[in-house]
Amino acid sequence: MARGRRSGLQEELLRLLRPPVPRRAELLSERVAPALAAIGDRMAGRPADEVLEVLDAAVRDAGGTPDRAALREFAAQVEAGENPFT
Numbered sequence: 001m002a003r004g005r006r007s008g009l010q011e012e013l014l015r016l017l018r019p020p021v022p023r024r025a026e027l028l029s030e031r032v033a034p035a036l037a038a039i040g041d042r043m044a045g046r047p048a049d050e051v052l053e054v055l056d057a058a059v060r061d062a063g064g065t066p067d068r069a070a071l072r073e074f075a076a077q078v079e080a081g082e083n084p085f086t
Contacts, residue, residue, distance in 0.1 A: 008086065032062040033085065036074075040083030051075035 024030055035058045043051045052068075052075040059066040077084045 028059075028062055028064045032059055032064065035062070037083065037085040040074075040078050040085045043078055044081045044083065046079060048072070048075040048079040051078045 036055065039051070039054050039058060043054060052071055055071045055075060056066045056068070059071070074084050
């Protein structure tokens, strides 16, 4: 039997129930995740080039080196009205 995709509510509940892992909180991906999710929500439907620059800035502000190819793919999804970060 194939497992269906979890709902957003279920994903959020599982995230909240996960015990805190101090080393995980230090990861760039964990630190920048809330900002990227907010950008995905706020900029849905905007041009990909515009979204790309904001995503790039968020990663840099968190102390990371952006992977422009990956961010370009995420920006295209945001432009299409999807939020790949939620």
